[in-house]
Amino acid sequence: MxxxxxxxxxxxxxxxxxxxxxxxxxxxxxxxxxxxxxxxxxxxxxxxxxxxxxxxxxxxxxxxxxxxxxxxxxxxxxxxxxxxxxxxxxxxxxxxxxxxxxxxxxxxxxxxxxxxxxxxxxxxxxxxxxxxxxxxxxxxxxxxxxxxxxxxxxxxxxxxxxxxxxxxxxxxxxxxxxxxxxxxxxxxxxEGLTPIEAIMGAEKHVATGDLRIGIAGHPYNVSDPYVNLNLIKKLRDWGADVATEEMIPHATLEREANRLPKRLFWSYEREVVGAAFHWMQTKSVDGIIYILSFACGQDSLIQVLLEIEAKKQHGIPLMSLVIDEHSGEAGMITRVEAFIDMLRWRAM
Ligand code: SF4
Structure with missing residues (x-):
């Protein structure tokens, strides 16, 4: 479906x-x-x-x-x-x-x-x-x-x-x-538009980056630029293209999430897991940034599941970014820039 x-x-x-x-x-x-x-x-x-x-x-x-x-x-x-x-x-x-x-x-x-x-x-x-x-x-x-x-x-x-x-x-x-x-x-x-781009009727962003980053997380965290401190724009400005779960067919998300030994009974969270597993499995991104909400039980669980899978796959680096109302831009920029530098260093 x-x-x-x-x-x-x-x-x-x-x-x-x-x-x-x-x-x-x-x-x-x-x-x-x-x-x-x-x-x-x-x-x-x-x-x-x-x-x-x-x-x-x-x-x-x-x-x-x-x-x-x-x-x-x-x-x-x-x-x-x-x-x-x-x-x-x-x-x-x-x-x-x-x-x-x-x-x-x-x-x-x-x-x-x-x-x-x-x-x-x-x-x-x-x-x-x-x-x-x-x-x-x-x-x-x-x-x-x-x-x-x-x-x-x-x-x-x-x-x-x-x-x-x-x-x-x-x-x-x-x-x-x-x-x-x-x-x-x-x-x-x-086709590759983000939810905001699709809603606003914007053109698809042309992929020109030397890196591709998968952004995992609930759509309201990944898509709201104020909540995530404009992460998508910053990544693009730094020369990285982005992928989100909406760009993956639902059947693929389901299939990937079903690799868990026990089926997750939260639908939207299964999509988050499915997207990250898909990127890890296909190696279609250079790194994954997982945006999670402080005080979200589901996010805490998914974070552990993704970390375990990332270790098993020995391939795609994973970074978690916890957000709450006190999140500061300076700290986020430092962490994401360091992550990007590390990905570029790996690719050399
Ligand atoms: S608790 Fe987690 S899943 Fe529920 S609304 Fe908050 S962020 Fe979303």
Whole structure:
């Protein structure tokens, strides 16, 4: 199953079953509702699908501004200390949107494939948002749960759409347009664009570097330039090309991740592992930088798995870069520059 097919099936799978419960404020039937999509977390995976579908239903979509220091300060000011940086950043984006929209789009992503789950933070994201000590607009919280079958999916699709319009044709048209947009997006990623480049409609970066670096990690860490201190741009400026997990077919990620003796039951983390294993196995990069969030349990586990595999493969150097709200640019530059120098020295 392609990555695209997962969110399609999951997106509204469960929405219709508990419509009133799943949507704070219940049914609104507001064609002109302004819906805010935070530019954080799963935005980097599913934005084209969400955006196109919501617009097709008649909603006006507002995306929060790119992450800045202010976003992080806002998020950390309302978040529990123990939370990972990506969730704090997400809160900052909610606060950026809260006075600009009628409703916030915060899906509850439980499972995107059978037999696997997502991070517990995604399961409780709407609840975490509601628990913030700030008044927020309505929250649209469709539940993603892959355990339901196709029939339920289509029931749920129309049920969700009926919150905006009574026309089934319009709902179907909006949905198929969303699916096409997502497929086109994923095609661009496979061609070598980063999520930001694909979303912004930028040209593919021309590979001219003497090194190729694989950047492993959750897409919201790898793709948000403020969060990762502009790592992709810096690497390119230093003459290295970059590869990310989105540039690898989903079937390959699955196959590589399945080399683990025990199947990981977190879907997105399996993709991270699959990408790194693929680069190690094929030696298609000169080095791997793994960006991980401080206070993320899954990242801590993956870090160990990748280190073990890197030692076994005796080939591709691996560097871990831990990020939190206190990460400083100077320290990161020193470490990454030293890593690049070491890779060039090895290649001599
Ligand atoms: S997977 Fe880790 S970084 Fe991502 S939301 Fe969960 S705890 Fe945070």
């Amino acid at each position: 392609l990555i695209i097919e997962q969110p399609i099936i999951l997106f509204l799978l469960n929405v219709g079953r508990k419509r009133v419960k799943n949507f704070t404020g219940g049914c609104i039937h507001a064609v002109s509702t302004t819906v805010g999509i935070p530019q954080a977390l799963l935005y980097y995976k599913y934005y084209p699908l969400w955006d196109t579908f919501l617009k097709g239903l008649g909603a006006e979509v507002v995306v929060s501004n790119p992450t800045t220091k202010k976003t992080i300060n806002l998020g950390t000011s309302v978040a529990e200390n123990e939370l990972c940086l990506p969730v704090k950043v997400f809160f900052g984006h909610l606060l950026d949107l809260k006075d600009k929209v009628d409703a916030l789009f915060i899906p509850r992503v439980i499972s995107v494939e059978s037999g696997a789950y997502t991070c517990p933070k995604f399961l409780g994201l709407p609840d975490l948002a509601r628990a913030l000590d700030k008044p927020l607009p309505k929250i649209f919280e469709p539940t993603f749960n892959a355990r339901l079958g196709k029939r339920r999916f289509f029931e749920a699709l129309f049920d969700f759409g009926s919150l905006f319009t009574s026309s089934k044709y319009k709902i179907w048209r909006a949905w198929t347009a969303g699916v096409h947009a997502q497929k086109a997006y994923e095609k661009k990623l496979l």
